[in-house]
Amino acid sequence: MSWLLLLAAGAVEVAWSQSIKPTAGFTRPLPTAICVLLAAGAVYLLSLAMKGLPVGTAYAVFTGIGAVGAISLGVVVHKDPVSVGRIAALSLIIAGVALARITSSE
Numbered sequence: 001m002s003w004l005l006l007l008a009a010g011a012v013e014v015a016w017s018q019s020i021k022p023t024a025g026f027t028r029p030l031p032t033a034i035c036v037l038l039a040a041g042a043v044y045l046l047s048l049a050m051k052g053l054p055v056g057t058a059y060a061v062f063t064g065i066g067a068v069g070a071i072s073l074g075v076v077v078h079k080d081p082v083s084v085g086r087i088a089a090l091s092l093i094i095a096g097v098a099l100a101r102i103t104s105s106e
Helices: 002-019 029-049 055-076 084-102
Strands: none
Touching: 002 029, 002 055, 029 055, 055 084
């Protein structure tokens, strides 16, 4: 169950990362409120996942999911540039998250 909560936390973090830009520097009230709620939701879900997972593993996987999701959406939705270096970095992050899951004692 902890891993499912962690996956949900990572997904909410990805949504949160995409909600920052529409706030226009936190000057737009509704997008800002959505951004704050998503951030709080991601951290709340992370805290629940940490009840059954080591803090370091949970946080590393959480940030890994967030990074991969944010970069991937940036490329697909916002047409961010793709390079061999970025693909290599994403591959290393994904491998690290997978290794953390495979070697977890839960």
